[in-house]
Amino acid sequence: MSNEAYDKDDFPHHVTSLGTYFFIFAALMVLTIITVAVAYQDFGAWNVPIAFGIATLKATVVVLFFMHVIHSPKITAAILVGSIVFVGILFLLTFSDYLTRLWPMS
């Protein structure tokens, strides 16, 4: 009986090479140094998006190679991306509530 969730010939026996793992580690180290370096520069309003962008890039690299999503069934990526989309929707709706109230704060 075939099961379409995975390909028996290909999954799960993909072995990522040691070279790939060490290259990804080196890339993460470089990105960490860049994170610290750009924090000391003044990009005005862009500092936060830059820091968040680098962190997202690092997370993506970890997910794809250390967590093997690049060699996993497509449903794995679909679940992950789907959850991030839903977190985005929750953020959007909650922000639209909080930021449109008149708060008696200060």
Next chain:
Amino acid sequence: MSERAANAHPALRSHFEDMNQQHATGTLGMWFFLVTEILFFAPLFFTYALFRSGSLDPSFHAGFIAASHHQNIKLGLTNTIVLIASSLTVALGVYFAQTNKRKALVVMLVLTLLCGAAFLVIKGIEYNEHFVHHLFPGQNFHWDGAPELARGAHMFYILYFCMTGLHAFHMIIGIGIFLYILRRATRNDFSSEYYVPVEVSGLYWHFVDIVWIFLFPMLYLIDPASKH
């Protein structure tokens, strides 16, 4: 009764067709758990964004910057490097499990545990510094900077302890999981056919690493150049 083949792998559970299906199901189940973990951490990230932006109280924007100047960037950076190194050793552990190198797998698991312990020790040193300087939120929180920034600084440290505390809690759980994996690895439970426990434990460890990748710039690197 199941029509289990006589030559089936001893680790194959009766409700799975074959080892590949068992592996695919195990990893998919772990991904579903990690998705709930994303939702578990998301409210803290939301609260952080809401307060740091100064949308509710404009003084919080400067308050967060001033509070983050009490953070030790060197220790935070060290912990980032330690954690990424531990993610590498976990990934290499999966590689050595896949290639039937039991001794190398055990070495990688031990290195992972050492990195995890080092992370928690460094975190403890940082927490101690915050306690000594009365930066732990609550009655004894004492802000010796500009008084108008005290509320924002207090909020920063509430979020700092919630976020790093929840993260450190995950690290402690992860160390427990890897002690269990290490015990099984020394018993030679894993092979190229059956390494799904190493794989899914690794997924958890990498997830905790990713959380820290985001926390590091958020909690340590808010405009460090403006520190006088």
